[in-house]
Amino acid sequence: MSSLIQMGKQAKAASFILGQAKTKAKNEALQALATALMANTDIILAANEKDLATASDNGVRDAMLDRLRLTPERIQDIAKAVKQVAALADPIGEVVHMWKNEADLTIGKQRVPLGVIGIIYESRPNVTVDAAVLCFKTGNATILRGGSEAFHSNLALVKVIRESLSASDFPADAVQILEDTSRETAQQLMKLNAYLDVLIPRGSARLIQAVLENATVPVIETGTGNCHVYIDKEAQQEMATKIIVNAKASRPSVCNAAETLLIHEAVAGDFLPTIIARLRAENVEVRGDKHVVAISPDVILATELDWETEYADYILAIKVVSDVDEAIHHINTYGTKHSEAIVTDNYFTSQKFLQQVDAAAVYVNASTRFTDGFEFGFGAEIGISTQKLHARGPMGLNELTSTKYIIYGEGQIRE
Structure with a gap:
């Protein structure tokens, strides 16, 4: 638990820096990441081969192997998605509504980052990059917990992401991954209220139900697809x-x-x-x-x-x-x-x-x-929300923000 708390502290510190970052700097970092992913294709594929071999030995069916498999074309698509996220409008700082009240106060509603987002997911290693870049663009730090079946693939991808962010003068701890994929550590992450602002599960019905039943951190439910x-x-x-x-x-x-x-x-x-x-x-x-x-x-x-x-x-x-x-x-x-x-x-x-x-x-x-964030023009997605609070459908950039009210006055006091 102590290592998880340390990750939480690092994520909190990184989220403050990300929340102040300029759009231009974030976009340049994302463009550099897309280039780094392509440059490290062979390393990523070698890691993915380890996962595929283990899954095959364990009798994983073909349809699930397809979820796990990376190819040069799929890595190219992942890099393309990163570039598309970079090209999208930055929602952070946007004032979505402004008005004056009877006291002549100017009241605005502004988009802000959620803070630190925890993501628990299975199988598909592209989720690692999708989650990281969407959170990064919206000024959120993220702690990832992928499934054991994609262990080597996820570690390789996160290593590229962290090194690329650091080279762009951003904190590497903006993106962290749990190397312990045990159920016990996952349950500890579900209760990391002091550091996580929201938890997003993405995977099987069993995984999502486990998170809903055990988490004390607020959860955005991404549903199964019947x-x-x-x-x-x-x-x-x-x-x-x-x-x-x-x-x-x-x-x-x-x-x-x-x-x-x-x-x-x-x-x-x-x-x-x-x-x-x-x-x-x-x-x-x-x-x-x-x-x-x-x-x-x-x-x-x-x-x-x-x-x-x-x-x-x-x-x-x-x-x-x-x-x-x-x-x-x-x-x-x-x-x-x-x-x-x-x-x-x-x-x-x-x-x-x-x-x-x-x-x-x-x-x-x-x-x-x-039904896909890329197809909807979001660049990527954090998941498909099937709940009705906060977000519903493919979750892109706007869905990874909250709002705060900004109020301008000229000395008004309430009578």
């Missing part, structure tokens, strides 16, 4: 097929991948044979309710558990529904309030879906896979 695509009776078959195949098979291990397809009974008989064939061509296992099995007898019969499950794998559940109202009810019952999509040419049906589905991101005629 996402749905609903194909309406007025959908175009080819569009619907492309969307569900992309939403499920393009990268099934990520939280914005679809886990359940809902389809209107009026088009199920015509659409499903083609959709199922296209899904199977992508090695997707299909599970369906009794109506789906009647149309395609070789489909595995779905159980209640299938509607509740985030597979994060090449598995999709399919349910036939009578109308959009049943689809909305199913989504609001089983969804995790992450990302939901409707495919339809009917404007009024789409509007009902948009208004009544309770989720952070709701799509009309597009794949759920777009």
